Amino acid sequence: MTFGTVCVIGASVAGLLAARALADHARRVVLLERDVLAAGPVGHTSVPQGRHGHFLQPNALEQLEDWFPGFTDDAVARGAVPAPPGHHRLYMNSEPMADWDATLLTASRPFLEQRIRSRVTGIAGVEVRHVVATGLRYRDKAVAGVAHRTPGGPATERVLEADLTVDAMGRGTSLVRWLEQGGFPALPVQWVPVGIGYTTALFRRSPDDLSPTISCALDQFTPGVDGRGLAAVAVYAIEGDLWQVVGMAYGRDREDATVKDLRGLCAGLPDIFRKATAGEPVGGAETYFYTDNRRRRVADLERFPAGLVDIGDAVATSNPIHGIGMASAVKQASVLADFLAGNSDPAGRTADFLRMREAVVDEAWTDG
Ligand SMILES: Cc1cc2nc3c(=O)[nH]c(=O)nc-3n(C[C@H](O)[C@H](O)[C@H](O)COP(=O)(O)OP(=O)(O)OC[C@H]3O[C@@H](n4cnc5c(N)ncnc54)[C@H](O)[C@@H]3O)c2cc1C
Structure with missing residues (x-):
């Protein structure tokens, strides 16, 4: 196994698929999710778009089947x-x-997400924790862990040490602020x-x-x-x-x-x-x-911490009328799987993943 523990922040579609890709390379995959996730096909608070029709592109269904x-x-x-x-x-x-x-x-959409969740959480070593992530912890300019606390509970923070962290926090991701707190340049955002x-x-x-x-x-x-x-x-x-x-x-x-x-x-x-x-x-x-539409141009940054990648709506969201958000998350997770399979030091070379992933994000990005 390449990794001991990896951490995925956000257990919605993109986070779950990242966890699927990571599970082949890590002893433990911990998903941090602030929402209560019901056992059945029920939507959750932070994904209000889930109440609306979600078209699953056929190529995304093929990858899910794989x-x-x-x-x-x-x-x-x-x-x-x-x-x-x-x-x-x-x-x-x-x-x-x-x-x-x-x-x-x-x-x-809640049905699809719940079916994916049930498969991912059935993999040995994958777990979902009901906590809210509050920041990143850095060591030698690399991300070394994620601070978190109990939603609605005391402000006491705990830290999950992780060999690799994935931001799958969706379009409202806190990554811009967290990078600045770590002394990294402001992430360029296109609107x-x-x-x-x-x-x-x-x-x-x-x-x-x-x-x-x-x-x-x-x-x-x-x-x-x-x-x-x-x-x-x-x-x-x-x-x-x-x-x-x-x-x-x-x-x-x-x-x-x-x-x-x-x-x-x-x-x-x-x-x-x-x-x-x-x-x-x-x-x-x-x-x-x-x-x-919102795109955080991570690949344009001159300095981005090792040990960190982002995926799904956290990277870019496109006009939902095109029905491509979930399919883009599937493709990005697929690029992550290829990157992990072909790299002996993936945590140290996350910039390579960000570059590899650009073509997939470009494909889904629309100017209106
Ligand atoms: C109106 C609408 C219609 C759409 N229709 C389609 C469609 O037809 N087809 C399609 O493919 N796509 C569609 N999409 C896009 C699709 O909803 C997203 O692309 C898809 O949900 C992927 O999202 P995600 O997992 O990246 O983020 P999200 O689904 O937004 O999930 C982010 C997760 O991160 C968690 N989180 C955030 N911050 C923290 C924190 N600090 N600590 C712990 N957890 C945290 C949240 O609770 C949430 O569970 C539509 C979008 C909209 C707005």
């Missing part, structure tokens, strides 16, 4: 919905478009305004409903001239015999939208959209406003 053999069958047995070619419908301005030539898997509002609601679906399992009506993928306008509506068949219906619109800043609004929107779209919203709603509509 890491966790039987992932798809297991997910389907628990209620996720397979969507082979012929089970998707795409429309542009209500005109049908060519379907995807791929098998997709549709499920809610691109987007301003897209999401409204999602769930509706009961008859279990024998043979409709297409995924449908998207794309009005336009980019904002209109005034930065406003409907972007897309997506309908996914998900676990629990539900339809997850998502409306995405540019420029509607935190405007509350209701189940009635979603039904009104779908009334003007092809049949499947009306049908999906005709069933009994389960709960109310959830809204989320995504302000900007």
